[in-house]
Amino acid sequence: MTSRHAAHGGERIVVAGGGTAGHIEPAMNLADAIRRLEPAAVITAIGSTKGLDTTLIPARGYPLELVPPVPLPRRPGRDLLATPARVRAAVAAAGEILDRVRAEVVVGFGGYVAVPAYLAAKRRNLPIVVHEANAKPGLANRSAARLTKHVFTASARAALPHATAIGIPLRPxxxxxxxxxxxxxxxxxxxxxxxxxxxxxxxxxxxxxxxxxxxxxxxxxxxxxxxxxxxxxxxxxxxxxxxxxxxxxxxxxxxxxxxxxxxxxxxxxxxxxxxxxxxxxxxxxxxxxxxxxxxxxxxxxxxxxxxxxxxxxxxxxxxxxxxxxxxxxxxxxxxxxxxxxxxxxxxxxAGSRDADVVLARHVLNVVAEYRHLTGGKP
Structure with a gap:
């Protein structure tokens, strides 16, 4: 991976991590850092109507695309039996969004919104970047970390494959x-x-x-x-x-x-x-x-x-x-x-002040590498 981020501009980046402020805020802080480095970058957020997505994301000035929520049930029952069909519908909706915005990378922050985005990206051979904020990773990011080598965590204690601890993207x-x-x-x-x-x-x-x-x-x-x-x-x-x-x-x-x-x-x-x-x-x-x-x-x-x-x-x-x-x-x-x-x-x-910029540079590098491998253009 080159140490310089993409130079062409117009990077098409999708961020996914909705539901709670703990998922949304790092995603928006990353988006802001990318914009500071590459003002021409086109950033789209994937969320759902469940949780704070429709409140917090538009307020930060980013377009929000909605997919059906797929909260994973903790116990057997009708909800568990219905989960595969819900996942398929959400993955299809996420895939349509990725195709329409011509995404070049999906950056996920965990939670039920990230799952369909990860799966849709994998089916399209799009690069995936994972950020896990908690020291004890959730199911979505534990699964996604097996799909990519681009994995970042807030804590060195978070046990994920390929993980690099950088902290959490914060507002400046x-x-x-x-x-x-x-x-x-x-x-x-x-x-x-x-x-x-x-x-x-x-x-x-x-x-x-x-x-x-x-x-x-x-x-x-x-x-x-x-x-x-x-x-x-x-x-x-x-x-x-x-x-x-x-x-x-x-x-x-x-x-x-x-x-x-x-x-x-x-x-x-x-x-x-x-x-x-x-x-x-x-x-x-x-x-x-x-x-x-x-x-x-x-x-x-x-x-x-x-x-x-x-x-x-x-x-x-x-x-x-x-x-x-x-x-x-x-x-x-x-x-x-x-x-x-x-x-x-x-x-x-014990803290970290620059995780937003560190992650933003890596995401831009991933786009540059993707363009190099696919012959893609901005």
Missing amino acids: DISQLDRPALRGEARARFGLDADRPTLLVTGGSQGARTINWAASGAAAGLRAAGIQVLHVIGPKNVLNVPAEPGAPPYVVVPYVEQMKYAYAAADFVLCRCGAMTCAELSAVGLPAAYVPYPVGNGEQRFNAEPIVAAGGGLLLDDADLTPDWVLANVVPRITDAAVLEAMSRAAAH
Whole structure:
């Protein structure tokens, strides 16, 4: 593989990875990086009406083509019996899209949308690039990694054939964030005091009940320790922490549109450990107490473990998170400048800031190689 990306422009690239923000955001961040390197590249996203695809992808300015969703059932039953027919329909729809846009590569990020795109690309002998965000790969990418040598992961712990660990593609406003430079503006933006230790609490885009309960239950103790809180509860959740005149602020918001401001305002984070959350916090050097989502295949714990092992965070089960735990474990760290600095350095050391550009260059190289082998033209 040449180290230079394609020089002709007009690369026709399809990205597939829908359903959740954890699949969509890396795909869109890659697309942005490709556009910065090759403004003439034509990028199409494949998604479905199930999940956040129709909300997040058009908002980023990319055309969205829809295929029928094919979530793989976990248990035997009618859904399992119907799966082969659904897969065939989705593969046919994905193939029609690839033919119509004259795709030169499919870049998949896992999830049920990626499966038909991978299979349709394979049938057309199109190159496939796989990116796996989780340390514990999902079924779609475990299967796709056998179809290609172009496999990239967020973590070196992800056991996939041919894998190269590069991190997760992030937005430049996160990956290049200068937290100290933005701190004053960010805290003023949320009505926080300029100089107090600041805890950011977030359960992800939808919030997390256990985290909301534990943090709000610790509000009095946090205030007594001089700690202010920015608490992102999730758009469908309700939480009331009354203001106390003269006490450190406890600011509750349903959602933060630009997370760079929340990260810049914070000294420490209490959060879930989805792949994007772990990647963003380590990239900006924010220490955190990570609380894995207790449902699923346990991939969230795997995402946080390397950061915690490096000294950049704490890890505890959802069942063990209580207001008392927050006071006993977060307060001593966020109020000790030396400890906080050491954890910040460790978190940053575990992170990656340039995965978007690394992956974009590789995708462009794959297109250049494909054109060379097939005699294709831009």
